[in-house]
Amino acid sequence: MSASNAQSPGLKTYFKTPEGRYKLQYEKTHPSGLLHYSHGKVVTQVTFAQLKDKPVPQPTPASSTLSSTSGVRLAAARLLGGGNGSRALSFVGGNGTSKTVSGNSRIGSLVGHGVSGSTNGPISSNYDGKGTYLIFNVGDTLFVSDFNSQDKDPIKAIHFSNSNPVCHAFDPEAKDGHDLVIGLSSGDVYSVSLRQQLQDLGKKLVGAQHYNKDGTLNNSRCTSIAWVPEGDGLFVVAHADGNLYIYEKNKDGTGDSSFPVIKDPTQYSVAHARSSKSNAISRWHICQGSINNISFSVDGMFLATVGRDGYLRVFDYSKEQLICGGKSYYGALLCCAWSPDSKYILTGGEEDLVQVWSMDDRKVVAWGEGHNSWVSGVAFDPFWSPPSSDNTGEGVMYRFGSVGQDTQLLLWDLVMDEIVVPLRRCPPGGSPTFSGGSPHAIWDNVSPVGTLQAAPSIRDVPKLSPVVAHRVHAEPLSGLIFTHESVLTVCREGHLKIWMRPGHAENQSSSGSETLLGGLKDKPILTNKVGSSSLRQ
Amino acid sequence: MGAAGSKLEKALGDQFPEGERYFGLENFGNTCYCNSVLQALYFCVPFREQLLEYYGNNKTQGDADDNLLTCLAELFSQICSQKKKTGVIAPKRFVQRVKKQNELFRSYMHQDAHEFLNFLLNELVDILEKESNAAKASPETSSPSEKTANGPRSLQPNGVQKEPLVTWVHKNFQGILTNETRCLRCETVTARDETFLDLSLDIEQNSSITSCLRNFSSTETLNAEDKFFCDKCCSLQEAQKRMKIKKPPHILVIHLKRFKYIEQLGRYKKLSYRVVFPLELKLSNTVEDADSEYSLFAVVVHVGSGPNHGHYVSLVKSHNHWLFFDDENVEMIDESAVQTFFGSAQEYSSNTDHGYILFYESLK
Numbered sequence: 006m007s008a009s010n011a012q013s014p015g016l017k018t019y020f021k022t023p024e025g026r027y028k029l030q031y032e033k034t035h036p037s038g039l040l041h042y043s044h045g046k047v048v049t050q051v052t053f054a055q056l057k058d059k060p061v062p063q064p065t066p067a068s069s070t071l072s073s074t075s076g077v078r079l080a081a082a083r084l085l086g087g088g089n090g091s092r093a094l095s096f097v098g099g100n101g102t103s104k105t106v107s108g109n110s111r112i113g114s115l116v117g118h119g120v121s122g123s124t125n126g127p128i129s130s131n132y133d134g135k136g137t138y139l140i141f142n143v144g145d146t147l148f149v150s151d152f153n154s155q156d157k158d159p160i161k162a163i164h165f166s167n168s169n170p171v172c173h174a175f176d177p178e179a180k181d182g183h184d185l186v187i188g189l190s191s192g193d194v195y196s197v198s199l200r201q202q203l204q205d206l207g208k209k210l211v212g213a214q215h216y217n218k219d220g221t222l223n224n225s226r227c228t229s230i231a232w233v234p235e236g237d238g239l240f241v242v243a244h245a246d247g248n249l250y251i252y253e254k255n256k257d258g259t260g261d262s263s264f265p266v267i268k269d270p271t272q273y274s275v276a277h278a279r280s281s282k283s284n285a286i287s288r289w290h291i292c293q294g295s296i297n298n299i300s301f302s303v304d305g306m307f308l309a310t311v312g313r314d315g316y317l318r319v320f321d322y323s324k325e326q327l328i329c330g331g332k333s334y335y336g337a338l339l340c341c342a343w344s345p346d347s348k349y350i351l352t353g354g355e356e357d358l359v360q361v362w363s364m365d366d367r368k369v370v371a372w373g374e375g376h377n378s379w380v381s382g383v384a385f386d387p388f389w390s391p392p393s394s395d396n397t398g399e400g401v402m403y404r405f406g407s408v409g410q411d412t413q414l415l416l417w418d419l420v421m422d423e424i425v426v427p428l429r430r431c432p433p434g435g436s437p438t439f440s441g442g443s444p445h446a447i448w449d450n451v452s453p454v455g456t457l458q459a460a461p462s463i464r465d466v467p468k469l470s471p472v473v474a475h476r477v478h479a480e481p482l483s484g485l486i487f488t489h490e491s492v493l494t495v496c497r498e499g500h501l502k503i504w505m506r507p508g509h510a511e512n513q514s515s516s517g518s519e520t521l522l523g524g525l526k527d528k529p530i531l532t533n534k535v536g537s538s539s540l541r542q
Numbered sequence: 543m544g545a546a547g548s549k550l551e552k553a554l555g556d557q558f559p560e561g562e563r564y565f566g567l568e569n570f571g572n573t574c575y576c577n578s579v580l581q582a583l584y585f586c587v588p589f590r591e592q593l594l595e596y597y598g599n600n601k602t603q604g605d606a607d608d609n610l611l612t613c614l615a616e617l618f619s620q621i622c623s624q625k626k627k628t629g630v631i632a633p634k635r636f637v638q639r640v641k642k643q644n645e646l647f648r649s650y651m652h653q654d655a656h657e658f659l660n661f662l663l664n665e666l667v668d669i670l671e672k673e674s675n676a677a678k679a680s681p682e683t684s685s686p687s688e689k690t691a692n693g694p695r696s697l698q699p700n701g702v703q704k705e706p707l708v709t710w711v712h713k714n715f716q717g718i719l720t721n722e723t724r725c726l727r728c729e730t731v732t733a734r735d736e737t738f739l740d741l742s743l744d745i746e747q748n749s750s751i752t753s754c755l756r757n758f759s760s761t762e763t764l765n766a767e768d769k770f771f772c773d774k775c776c777s778l779q780e781a782q783k784r785m786k787i788k789k790p791p792h793i794l795v796i797h798l799k800r801f802k803y804i805e806q807l808g809r810y811k812k813l814s815y816r817v818v819f820p821l822e823l824k825l826s827n828t829v830e831d832a833d834s835e836y837s838l839f840a841v842v843v844h845v846g847s848g849p850n851h852g853h854y855v856s857l858v859k860s861h862n863h864w865l866f867f868d869d870e871n872v873e874m875i876d877e878s879a880v881q882t883f884f885g886s887a888q889e890y891s892s893n894t895d896h897g898y899i900l901f902y903e904s905l906k
């Protein structure tokens with residue numbers, strides 16, 4: 006077990022939830038001598054990547070590396086439960102799909118070894134895991150770790166000489182070699198093939214396509230980057246100056262890439278590139294101040310942004326239209342994430358709250374109170390299934406998690422019957438006073454398309470309490486990812502922890518009957534001031 | 543110094559705010575505690591404007607009484623009437639006055655910026671109250687302050703029945719806390735109001751100002767040695783106590799208690815904890831749901847690892863630009879640089895620049 010946790014005494018290596026015990030399984034970190042302070046403060050972000058299609062092993066010189074690779078691949082498919090249909094986290098079984106295998110002349114000669122089935126060459130031995138990787142940035146370096154190995158150290162380090170990588174995204178559905186996009190603090194953007202990086206022994210990015218070179222298009226820091234789901238190689242890069250750009254990975258960016266001057270910086274506006282040869286192909290001016298995070302709904306229909314101005318904005322991506330959004334209670338919003346069914350959005354920010362935004366209601370339907378500092382990462386657990394319906398009635402519909410600068414991981418249950426439905430049926434007069442506007446307008450009708458909601462009043466929003474609160478790192482946290490078998494947490498300084506779900510840990514102890522953490526058990530799981538009172542009227 | 547000034551002017555270019563002056567303050571040997579607080583107060587615009595207005599109304603009366611208020615007003619007036627937009631000013635008269643007035647600040651030792659702010663605001667209030675009393679004695683002159691009907695009860699224990707004065711200093715900085723104590727036997731709630739010019743908050747590692755404010759208002763049980771004398775029960779009883787904000791101030795000054803007396807060490811220790819503060823804030827520990835928003839406009843930063851040495855600088859927001867004041871030097875900084883002053887998540891960090899006093903202005 007690597008759960009020794011030497012560098013952070015006082016931190017427990019497990020936490021208890023109603024469904025059992027989560028156990029620290031692996032830790033991932035970076036070489037400790039790295040002086041990333043000298044590169045300015047860069048917050049570590051982590052990307053989960055699974056290379057679906059392992060290169061077909063060459064039949065002739067049956068090297069042990071290759072045969073063990075294919076054996077491991079079968080194990081990975083078994084472990085990950087095969088194709089369980091979650092596109093969000095790309096857990097598609099290990100069997101190859103034909104669309105991933107295609108040559109790409111643009112990438113260069115090396116790519117042939119990994120991607121094109123016809124010209125398979127030898128694969129370097131530093132690349133023989135289960136095809137699941139963690140990509141994370143620290144200082145001027147992008148690290149890649151093998152997700153399933155016990156090894157703490159990364160298997161690959163890519164140095165950037167002029168700027169720091171700050172955000173990255175992986176596309177498991179990539180139709181050719183480039184599946185990883187990286188945004189830099191200089192504004193520069195690269196797309197590369199992850200496989201090609203793993204095969205290369207050097208410390209530089211190889212076979213990269215470069216966008217917004219030297220910040221010619223936009224020289225403000227990249228803040229968030231995302232592939233457009235089913236977007237056929239399109240990706241979106243958000244910047245610290247409130248703009249986001251849409252790029253096409255297979256397109257030469259040689260054309261005139263200028264965009265018209267933004268006439269009114271306070272207003273949302275979209276500009277398309279003047280030249281058809283331009284890459285980026287469009288610019289969306291979202292807000293004044295930084296866009297801090299962007300997130301696509303799983304179906305690719307909606308794009309959510311959060312930023313310095315405290316607003317969540319939801320856009321119809323293909324129509325380039327602002328649909329809805331609202332203001333934080335106060336301060337900037339730092340992160341956002343969609344529910345697997347695209348009905349809810351979580352936001353976290355500088356008011357220490359996790360907010361649940363309903364797409365049906367076009368407003369905030371719940372506040373999660375429990376962090377003691379800013380909320381830096383939020384995510385729904387797409388693998389969560391409600392406890393079996395033996396006790397009929399209110400069922401837990403969603404599980405989500407949040408991490409904060411208070412070094413805590415919090416898990417939450419969202420009970421729909423209790424929260425959302427009563428709010429919409431709130432009887433007139435039975436509700437507390439509302440700030441701004443008629444209560445009927447708010448409760449009976451959904452706000453018109455394209456309008457942004459003001460900050461909710463503290464008494465108008467039902468409150469949630471976490472089911473679990475666990476201090477997971479010594480440093481403030483920056484993100485979390487749910488995988489089929491674990492939840493992964495990362496701190497700002499680049500230390501990662503992988504917590505195995507109950508039933509998945511290596512040496513599993515009896516867990517089902519564990520109680521909640523002390524201090525939380527006497528609190529109701531759900532405090533629903535508005536909803537429950539009106540429900541009982 | 544001239545070069546530094548022009549550098550700032552160059553950085554701001556045609557965005558240099560009309561009529562605004564950005565002047566560094568000369569250090570007279572460990573007077574950075576004073577300089578950092580003065581910059582924060584100078585860029586507290588309602589305070590500055592009212593001080594200058596007071597100065598305008600009162601300087602015609604001749605320089606009869608030189609006091610801390612007139613010295614401060616003179617300094618602010620001197621800064622804002624400079625021909626040049628940037629430069630350095632020596633707050634000599636003001637610093638001399640401070641040293642004359644309070645022996646605490648007389649030495650060349652490192653001083654506490656919060657103690658100084660506290661001393662200064664209370665001194666200003668005293669002077670205004672005295673002037674008001676004098677004005678009442680001689681009705682010809684106009685009163686510089688006014689009475690309010692529902693003002694806070696005076697905390698002065700002297701038997702003289704005295705209406706509390708609400709001076710313009712109060713109007714800017716004063717809030718009212720209410721200390722609610724509920725007797726656990728008879729359930730009677732006793733509320734005792736007290737005024738404040740700033741809030742001193744205990745801090746925790748890796749927390750936020752929001753969380754510190756919540757802890758400030760959390761319920762405390764009085765029992766064992768620390769029971770509460772209930773007037774109704776006429777005896778010592780167990781009770782629950784909590785502190786709420788009854789009237790939020792217009793300018794909310796938050797002091798982070800970074801200097802803590804450690805009994806085992808027998809001395810003060812600086813807590814370098816990382817305490818994040820948002821640029822916008824709402825108070826949730828109010829008696830009534832306030833939902834009124836505050837905006838951060840100044841931060842006094844303590845630089846150094848210990849309580850008895852170090853340096854003070856300040857960050858100031860003026861016309862949507864953030865400026866960094868370090869005695870004589872003034873620089874423009876990016877808004878995102880404010881977060882480098884939150885503190886250290888680990889004790890052994892090399893970062894020793896920590897936000898110490900926060901100044902928020904109500905947007906209402």
Ligand SMILES: [Zn+2]
Pocket residue numbers: 725726727728729730772773774775776779
């Ligand atoms: Zn009693």
